[in-house]
Amino acid sequence: MSKSRIRPYNSPAGGWGALEATGKALVEQGIPASGAATLLRMNQPQGFDCPGCAWPDPKHTSSFEFCENGAKAVAWEATAKRCTPELLAKHTVAELEGWNDYDLEMLGRLTHPMRYDPASDTYRPVSWDEAFSEIGQILRDLSSADQAEFYTSGRASNEAAFLFQVFARAFGTNNFPDCSNMCHEATSVGLPQSLGVGKGTVLLEDFDKADAILIFGQNPGTNSPRMMTSLRDASRRGAAILSFNPFRERALERFQAPQNPIEMASLTSTPISSRFFQVRVGGDAAALKGIMKACIEMDDAAVAEDEARLLDINFIVGHTNGYEALAADLRATPWPAIERASGLSRVDLECAARTYLQAESAILVFGMGLTQHHRGTENVRLLTNLALLRGNVGRPGAGICPVRGHSNVQGNRTVGITEKPTTEFLNRLRDTFGFEPPRDHGHDVVRAIEAMQSRKARAFLALGGNFAAATPDTNATRRAMRDLDLTVAISTKLNRGHLVHGRHAFILPCLARTEVDQQETGPQSITVEDSMSMVHASAGRNRPASEHLRSETAIVAGIARATLGSNPDIPWEHLTADYDRIRDAIEAVFPIFQGYNARIRVPGGFHLTSLARERVWATPSGKAEFAVFEGLDEDPHQDDPEALWLTTMRSHDQYNTTLYSLSDRYRGVFGQRMVVFINQAEMDRRGLHAGDHVTLETISTDGVERAVEGFKVVPYSLPNGCCGAYYPEANPLVPLYARDPQSGTPSYKAVPIRIRRMAQGG
Incomplete structure (x- = not known):
């Protein structure tokens, strides 16, 4: 580990620093040669999808289609280190709780199914059949199916996530807290209100056509580094890039492309942001209102001078509702209040507005800096307002681009991981599998924690993730989880969540994205959906870390069979023997996947249609909706002078x-x-x-x-x-x-x- 120190870093993002860090990660995990070979198969048409972020793959994939942090993610799961039963027997859970999160995961890949032994305060090996049988019995003993919480991480495949929700609904609950509840749920709620869709409206090629790219609350150099290639290319061809963030993130300042021999050899880099606006924490709403206010004032001036309109008035009249109310609110919002709330000057905001108005097409990018606020949903709608003013939805080089986190968090939602299922979806599920699913809405993450606190939830099953570390109000969450009757974790590595366990606790080790998934009919491919709704296949090539590992789908099916028996009569073993059968079932429940199996066999996969991209608005009015953001505060106002x-x-x-x-x-x-x-x-x-x-x-x-x-x-x-x-x-x-x-x-x-x-x- 590095010596503890604070030292300014003056190099650009990427470059030699990224290559050095990649090599160091492979060496640290004991896989310098095999890890390098594995990286060459990542994000390739016949290879496996990056287990890190959800940034899409380019159509013409290069031999080195990975970034520094993607390489670290692969090294992390393809490690030579092993967390064996013998190793875990040497350390009590109480002792492991004192370790930091890095040291826990550095123990390596889990190799055997494990069960908590309270007498020794350790995890001990258990057979798969015993684990499934005991978990099934505890679930059946619950007084209500709604006492169980079914959590998913965004790394789970479409196939595993689909079976997970079929199992939970056949069991009788819609309790689906998932990682998207903690990051982009505001996007999934806000965009449908404005545009009628819960996803972004751009494709990767739109970045090659945009005249301006506005980035709010997103740090691509760390969270989605392959996005830097698109930003670098846009910058070099003259597109304006405006970044709004409290931190002057290095990757948004300058980037050295590791795949560009000229930049690497000459130690040069590409400036990324044309302008960087250090908006105050919680000031994005005020900044957005300031930019829109300036746009409307400039448009008003153009009208007064009998000049061409600066807003896309034809689009506004033909495709939207609510413009006049929005304009009235913006005109009435005073500039001094906007400056105080945003931390930016009027001159800065007018400069941003001028750049936006001059762009023929613009992409509006945002991350969790916009969504993780008290008014996160309203923030998303506010950003969408800005796009609608210039008609920047549904045409080349323009659109809304939420940057999702985990590599399949969007796909999980598409195949049914939601606590608020639609009637149409439930009816199709019933018709496909022959059982009546529950109709009441279930729990999201926060409501699941509240249910644990009140003892209304007694069991927690996690398909990946590290719930005990990721959730808010950590101490309260952990107290509630320790009071549960059952915790089950389907995981690749030991993490903090396994140490915060219920009375009965199981760790079920699964295959990693990089590993061969061998089932009855042969090696299987799974599928994922990226941030831009492209669905494609992923097939691991590495030998599994242990002969005792099972795939996520096989583990879910095993628990389901042990819990439900033959009632309802869902052919769990038949489905997991060949993942084409799972995809056929997904297609039957979700018609948007028509031709699923044939389409994923085409290199690059296929795009799930976005109606808003076609300027079809699936809103109650049939039009895109402007929304008024009352006031300027994204979060409750604070008068405390020390705050x-x-x-x-x-x-x-x-x-x-x-x-x-x-x-x-x-x-x-x-x-x-x-x-x-x-x-x-x-x-x-x-x-x-x-x-x-x-x-x-x-x-x-x-x-x-x-x-x-x-x-x-x-x-x-x-x-x-x-x-x-x-x-x-x-x-x-x-x-x-x-x-x-x-x-x-x-x-x-x-x-x-x-x-x-x-x-x-x-």
Whole structure:
């Protein structure tokens, strides 16, 4: 591990630093040669899909179609390290709880199904049949199917996720908390209200045609590094790129393409952002309203001078509702209030508006910096308003681009992982499988935690993920989970979630994305859907880490058979023997997958139709809807003079809760994670110095004290009134009540806190 230090990083994103980090990751996992060979099969037509982010593959895939963090994700799961029963027998759960998250996962791949033994406080091996039988018996003993929670991670395949929801609904519940509830649920709720679809409206080739790209609350260099190729190409051909983020992320400043020999040899790089706007934490809504206000004022001036309209008035009249109400609200919103709330000047916002108006086509990109707020759904609709003003939906080089996280989080939702199923979907499920599914809405993540707290939930089954680390209000969540009767984790590696367990607990090890999935009819391919609704096949080629591993689909089917028996009569073994049969069933339930099996055999797969991309609006009115955002605050207003708005974020050596190291190269943090970033003015105001150790304390409204000690102060260029810390270390500060009321998305990106200096030596 790197020595603990803070040191400015002056190199561009990507480049030699990325290549060095990739090589180091392969060596650290003991796979320098085999890992390199595995990387050559990633994101290839006959290979496997990256287990990291959901950025789409280009049509003409190169031999090196992977990024630094994708390579780390592959090294992490293709590791030579093994977490065997013998190793786990040496460490009690109490002891492992004291380890950091990095060291837990560095134990390597799980090799055997394991069951918690309370007498020794260790996990011990169990046979698959015993595990399935015991899990099934505990589930059958529940007084109600709604006492079970079925959680999914976005890395699960379409096939596994589909069987998982069939099982849960045949069992009798619609409780489907899933990782999208914590990230882009506001997108899934807000976009249908505005456009009639819950997904983005662009394809990868649109980035080659856009005149302007506006990026809000997204750090592509860390969270979706292959996006940097599209941004680099756009910048080099002269497209304007405007970035709005509290942090001046290195990848949004300049990027050195590791696949470009000229840039690598000459040590040059490409500037990415034409302008960088350091919006304050929670200031995106005000910034968006300011840009739109400037657009309307400039359009009003054009009308007054009898010049050509700057807004796409023909599109607005022909395709939208609500423009006049929006315009009235924007005209009435004073500039000084917008400047205070956004942290940006009127001049800055007018500059952004002018660039946007001059672009013939523009793509609006956003990430969780927009969605993880109290008014996250309204934020998404506000961004969509900006697109509609210029008709930037449903034409080449233009559209809305939400950047999803895990590689198949969007696909999971498409194949039925939702706590709010439609009647049409449930009817098709009934007709396909011959059972009557439950009709009441189930639990999302926050409601699942609340159900655990009130003892209404007694069992928790996780198809991947690290729920105990990823969720908000961490301490309360973990207390509730430890009171459960049953926890089941389908996983590839040991993580924090396995140590926060119920009275009965099982770890069921599954195949990784990189490994051969051999079933009765031969090697199988799974399918995934990327951020732009492209569905394609993925087939691992590596030998499984252990002969005792089973595929996700086989594990789900095994639990289902043991729980349900032959009632209802779903042919679990028949389906898992050949994944084509699962895809036939998906097609029967979801007609959008028509021709599924034939279409995934075409290199690159196929696109799931987006009606909004065709300018067909599946809204009640049949038109795209403008929405008025009342006021300027994305989160509840704070009058406390000591308050700072804390945003949580990933380090560069991290993917969600998975830590590839304890460093964050681009932000100059090495060998440590307990840091809080804050600007010098705010430090001076509080009498703080670089390196001071402090406690972060939530300004709560429910009387519960939420505080985390031991953060080191790191000076960083941020707007006044803001600070930042890493996720999941700062998750205990995010109250369960701090969430978007429409989508349930927790407010990870805006937590009101105070900073207290720790006692010397603390």
